[in-house]
Amino acid sequence: AQKITQTQPGMFVQEKEAVTLDCTYDTSDQSYGLFWYKQPSSGEMIFLIYQGSYDEQNATEGRYSLNFQKARKSANLVISASQLGDSAMYFCATAVSRTSYGKLTFGQGTILTVHP
Amino acid sequence: GAGVSQSPSNKVTEKGKDVELRCDPISGHTALYWYRQSLGQGLEFLIYFQGNSAPDKSGLPSDRFSAERTGGSVSTLTIQRTQQEDSAVYLCASRRDAGTPNEKLFFGSGTQLSVL
Numbered sequence: 608a609q610k611i612t613q614t615q616p617g618m619f620v621q622e623k624e625a626v627t628l629d630c631t632y633d634t635s636d637q638s639y640g641l642f643w644y645k646q647p648s649s650g651e652m653i654f655l656i657y658q659g660s661y662d663e664q665n666a667t668e669g670r671y672s673l674n675f676q677k678a679r680k681s682a683n684l685v686i687s688a689s690q691l692g693d694s695a696m697y698f699c700a701t702a703v704s705r706t707s708y709g710k711l712t713f714g715q716g717t718i719l720t721v722h723p
Numbered sequence: 724g725a726g727v728s729q730s731p732s733n734k735v736t737e738k739g740k741d742v743e744l745r746c747d748p749i750s751g752h753t754a755l756y757w758y759r760q761s762l763g764q765g766l767e768f769l770i771y772f773q774g775n776s777a778p779d780k781s782g783l784p785s786d787r788f789s790a791e792r793t794g795g796s797v798s799t800l801t802i803q804r805t806q807q808e809d810s811a812v813y814l815c816a817s818r819r820d821a822g823t824p825n826e827k828l829f830f831g832s833g834t835q836l837s838v839l
Contacts, residue, residue: 640824652814652830659824698766707821709756709828710779713766 609634611714628684630699638704641682647695727831735837744800744834748817761811805838
């Protein structure tokens with residue numbers, strides 16, 4: 608079974624600053640994917656970024672980057688130049704190749720608040 | 724439509740009644756997933772479909788829960804003899820296929836189920 612741990616229930620950041628949201632994972636599978644999703648107050652889940660277990664470079668998508676440290680089983684999300692619209696719940700998730708990459712195991716989430 | 728559509732958006736029912744929740748995935752997406760989001764349990768996988776088949780039903784909490792998918796499109800999640808602990812947001816998601824690692828998983832806005 609897979610497990611995702613997000614140790615920060617809430618985080619605060621000043622607008623235009625960078626913020627790191629922590630995520631550690633536990634899996635015995637060698638082939639897996641790591642995902643980050645954003646859930647604003649409207650409730651929709653929005654895909655942010657994906658990192659494959661065999662990818663050697665950290666994934667980046669615009670202002671989002673994933674700090675992947677495989678040996679430490681860590682997949683932290685870095686948001687650069689925070690915006691007010693980044694205020695939301697953020698979920699880290701994993702999926703393994705032997706099942707389906709859409710079958711996600713989620714962490715408990717981190718609420719990010721961006722201050723003006 | 725352009726996105727994953729779920730209906731109803733809200734459902735209030737009495738304990739012991741049956742409910743049906745509907746999901747219309749993005750056209751052409753062969754893989755469809757049901758998740759449940761509750762305060763106590765977080766985000767949990769329930770079941771997924773590849774085409775009309777359900778290779779993984781491991782997340783269904785009890786035999787009161789069932790789901791089907793017809794025509795490789797619309798899916799219905801049925802909860803029989805609802806209980807108060809079934810109250811949650813039920814989220815549907817779809818992706819082009821189940822196996823490609825970095826395919827995005829698109830979520831619907833969910834059905835908020837309240838069992839009185």
